[in-house]
Amino acid sequence: MPTEHDPRSQRALRLASGTALGLAISFGLALPIPFLAPIFVLVLLTAGNRPLPLKAGPGLALVIMLSTGTGLLLIPLLRHAPASGVLLVALCLYLCFRYGLCGGNPLVAQFLVIGLTMISAAGTAEFALALTVIQALGKGVLLAVLVVSLSHMVFPEPTAPPAPAARPVLEDVEAAWVALRAALVVLPAFLLALIDPASYMPLIMKSVSLGQQVCGASARTAGRELLGSTLLGGVLAMLFWSALSLFPHLWMFFLWMLLFGLLLARKLYRLSPTAQTPGFWVNTLITLIILLGQSVQDSAAGKDVYTAFAVRMGLFIAVTLYACAAVYLIDRRRFRRQRRSTL
Numbered sequence: 001m002p003t004e005h006d007p008r009s010q011r012a013l014r015l016a017s018g019t020a021l022g023l024a025i026s027f028g029l030a031l032p033i034p035f036l037a038p039i040f041v042l043v044l045l046t047a048g049n050r051p052l053p054l055k056a057g058p059g060l061a062l063v064i065m066l067s068t069g070t071g072l073l074l075i076p077l078l079r080h081a082p083a084s085g086v087l088l089v090a091l092c093l094y095l096c097f098r099y100g101l102c103g104g105n106p107l108v109a110q111f112l113v114i115g116l117t118m119i120s121a122a123g124t125a126e127f128a129l130a131l132t133v134i135q136a137l138g139k140g141v142l143l144a145v146l147v148v149s150l151s152h153m154v155f156p157e158p159t160a161p162p163a164p165a166a167r168p169v170l171e172d173v174e175a176a177w178v179a180l181r182a183a184l185v186v187l188p189a190f191l192l193a194l195i196d197p198a199s200y201m202p203l204i205m206k207s208v209s210l211g212q213q214v215c216g217a218s219a220r221t222a223g224r225e226l227l228g229s230t231l232l233g234g235v236l237a238m239l240f241w242s243a244l245s246l247f248p249h250l251w252m253f254f255l256w257m258l259l260f261g262l263l264l265a266r267k268l269y270r271l272s273p274t275a276q277t278p279g280f281w282v283n284t285l286i287t288l289i290i291l292l293g294q295s296v297q298d299s300a301a302g303k304d305v306y307t308a309f310a311v312r313m314g315l316f317i318a319v320t321l322y323a324c325a326a327v328y329l330i331d332r333r334r335f336r337r338q339r340r341s342t343l
Contacts, residue, residue, distance in 0.1 A: 007049065008269040010155045015045050015268070016261030018151035022144060023289065024254035027296065031143070033136035033201060035293030038257075039286055040144035041151075046268070046282055047107055051152035052145060060141055063108050067115025068134050074116075075123035075130065078194070085120075086194075090187055092116055093211075098179035101215060102172070110212060111141075117186060117204050121193035129197060181330040182211040185323040192315075202290045206230075206316050209286045210323045213279050226327075229280045230320045233287025234313045236260060240292055241305075253296075260288065287316065 022041035026034040044052070070092065078085035093113060100109030115137055123130030189207035193200040210226060243256055267274045268281040291312060298308045 007157050008271055010158060011049060012262060012265035012269050012271060014151045014155040015042070015265045016258050017155065018042075018045050018147050019261045019285070019289070020254050020257035021151070022147045023257050023293075024250055025143060025147070026140070027253065027293075028250055031136065031139050032132050033140070034297070035202070035205075035289050036136055036140035037143045037147075038289050038293075039205065040140050041147050042282065042285060042289070043107065043110065044144055044148045045151065046278070049157060052148055060111070060145065063111045064115065064137055064141055067112045068119060068137070070112070070116050071119025072123065072130065074120040075127070078120060078124045082194075086187075086191065089116065089120060089190060090183055093183035093186055093190075094179050097182040097211065097215065098175055101175040101179055106212070110208065113186065113208050113211065114205070117190045117193070117208070118201060121190055121204065122197040122201075124194055125197045133201075177330060177334045178215055181326050182214050184326045184330070185214055185319075186211045188322060189319055200315075202294050202312060203315055203319060205290055206287065207319055207323075209283050210320060213283050214323055214327050225277060225280050226283070226320050226323050227317070228276075229283040230287055230316055233284045234291060234316070236264075236284070236288045237291035237295070237309075240288065241295055241309075261285065264288075291316075 018041050019038050023035075023038040026037035031037060074085055074089060074092075077088060093116065096109045096112045096116065100106040118133050118137070119130050122133045186204075186207045189200065189203045193204050213226060213229075240256055240260055244252060264281050264285050266272045267276070268278050268285075274281075291309065294312060295305050295309055298305045
């Protein structure tokens with residue numbers, strides 16, 4: 001039960017209101033790839049319970065510049081030597097995930113993976129599309145930083161938050177295996193995006209979320225966490241869309257997102273009993289935002305929303321099943337090698 005000085009209630013309100021505000025502002029301003037900003041808000045708010053320091057702004061800008069530059073440099077190689085370019089992207093993905101697992105900043109690793117995959121895939125088809133993705137990343141990060149700062153001002157911690165505990169650092173061998181399976185989870189979505197970047201950008205974001213999730217999942221829990229959160233996110237997206245269809249307005253978009261965000265934030269911060277991990281609920285909310293954001297864009301473009309949602313949900317389930325299989329096979333091979341070395 002939450003007590004008077006329990007910070008979890010404030011954190012749940014902060015997460016739900018910040019995500020809803022980022023979603024409403026992003027779609028209200030018609031930003032390119034508008035679902036990026038609320039996802040960045042969600043990632044920043046769940047990464048820590050302290051407001052962003054002043055040095056975080058230049059640091060995030062530097063990360064965006066680094067990921068942008070890497071993605072742009074890979075475009076000529078992917079166009080003229082596709083096999084070598086894909087292998088180099090796979091190596092960069094592996095190094096990014098390993099950096100986060102070996103004590104590096106996981107936010108930096110995640111932003112690098114997003115910029116690396118989305119910009120290089122978009123630029124392979126058309127350079128103007130790569131510039132659009134760069135604008136979307138820059139504006140999304142800037143909006144997310146502003147919304148996160150405002151959320152901490154409106155819903156501050158009841159008491160001074162303690163210093164965050166040091167994250168467990170994996171051994172080199174184990175970090176290598178985990179980074180390998182995370183890179184393999186992201187790579188198929190990147191390959192599909194090379195075929196049609198505009199259609200598969202949401203799939204890249206979903207695969208990046210899965211890649212982060214498998215870093216903390218084992219073969220025993222991967223199926224329940226990865227597939228369960230994807231299916232739950234899809235069900236919630238259908239319920240959200242049905243509710244929004246009753247009165248489609250930006251304010252209702254904000255209010256419904258606030259309600260769904262509160263329901264999931266209560267589970268995330270253990271205000272209501274749950275057997276699932278925090279990563280399960282974060283991935284559920286990310287899936288909800290991606291599916292819902294794309295449905296809104298499909299509706300504005302005059303597309304068949306339900307057909308597009310069914311296709312997109314099928315792709316999400318396929319990528320999730322592949323992620324479960326990758327975790328199982330790689331962990332099985334790792335345990336076999338460990339057993340041989342022990343014997």
